Amino acid sequence: MEGVIDADTRALLSDDGALDWCVTEFVRVVDAKLPPRVFLRHCPELATAGSSGPLTPSSTPVTLQLLGSDPQALAANAEQAIAQGATRLDLNFGCPAKTVNRHDGGASLLRTPERVHAVVTAVADAGRRFGVSVNAKLRLGFDDKQLALACAQAAEAGGAEELVVHARTRREGYRPPAHWEWIARIRSAVSVPVVANGDIWSLEDYWKARTLSGCHDVMLGRGMLADPWLARRIRHWQDSGGERLSPTPWSARSAMLTRYAQAKQQAGMQEKVIVSLLKQWLNIMRGRDAEAATRFMALRRETALPSFLAGLDSDESGHDPSWGHLRPTTIE
Structure with a gap:
């Protein structure tokens, strides 16, 4: 890794x-x-x-x-x-x-x-x-x-x-x-x-x-x-x-990526490098999640960190804002 x-x-x-x-x-x-x-x-x-x-x-x-x-x-x-x-x-x-x-x-x-x-x-x-x-x-x-x-x-x-x-x-x-x-x-x-x-x-x-x-x-x-x-x-x-x-909602994934970006900003990393790392992570996510795939395609050419993070957090795809609540179901 x-x-x-x-x-x-x-x-x-x-x-x-x-x-x-x-x-x-x-x-x-x-x-x-x-x-x-x-x-x-x-x-x-x-x-x-x-x-x-x-x-x-x-x-x-x-x-x-x-x-x-x-x-x-x-x-x-x-x-x-x-x-x-x-x-x-x-x-x-x-x-x-x-x-x-x-x-x-x-x-x-x-x-x-x-x-x-x-x-x-x-x-x-x-x-x-x-x-x-x-x-x-x-x-x-x-x-x-x-x-x-x-x-x-x-x-x-x-x-x-x-x-x-x-x-x-x-x-x-x-x-x-x-x-x-x-x-x-x-x-x-x-x-x-x-x-x-x-x-x-x-x-x-x-x-x-x-x-x-x-x-x-x-x-x-x-x-x-x-x-x-x-x-x-x-x-x-x-x-x-x-x-x-239940499946991991987009809002949980977005929150994870945003927290990662914030940690890198606090460490003084250049914004263009942070965007590159976020794309790398989002690229891995998109193979297993349709919403992540949609966001990746929309943001793959974005180079500015504020715009990239705004694209992660936007509600255009209608994600569930109550991501923190775990809704268990039983395996049959």
Whole structure:
């Protein structure tokens, strides 16, 4: 989720308390120990971290993610992150970006399970000295799934205490479908907890992912940006014994985007950059919501922030102003 999930987004999406924990964008490690300011830039929550580690304003724990291929450099930066207040680390073996993979990072390591093991071992050893847990984010492979089980077992053997598995290979990128049934095969091959990830856009997707993978937990990515109530929707369904919340109204989505813009303004970000980020988020929303699609088409050429926000808040499409009221229905 590089370029998308920053501290402001984490704060907004975790505000309702429905998320168990969040993960930062990755800190790219090459061959040197990075200065503290790099970790604070990726995880500003470290500045106020106490004994519970970095937290969002709603007290949701934040995990700091590292990406790289040099075991020693990653271990050194793990110690640096821990010194800044990190209490949980995540290793990224899932990023499919061509630039990252060309520079020997992310999913590129899945071609060699031994390298996955070496990286996890180095970082887990560093974490263990300070009582900090380490987990690994994987895909099902690079070009194919032949090494999916071997990579998962390598991460476990190296000391990963939890595996998050995106149910596609690097070659498959984000193209549907996600192969949740493959996560079940990984679960049977390891003894650490496994979290299912990939293509969870709705309550129905959540249930299918859990059913096919056998996982108790799931990780939400783009689905949370598309529907800011997705975690709330899942949590309500779990806690209520089957009640289903009504669709997220446009006014809730608009309010989320407006609050995001306000946070960026307060931080001094240029308005044209804020508009670009809002378009990026709205573009993700529009694939799953007709009103968001209409607004995106109307605002896609807008460059002025006041006009963009006015276009989000206008009542031309007749959205429901009582968005704060949850209207549950029962799943049949």
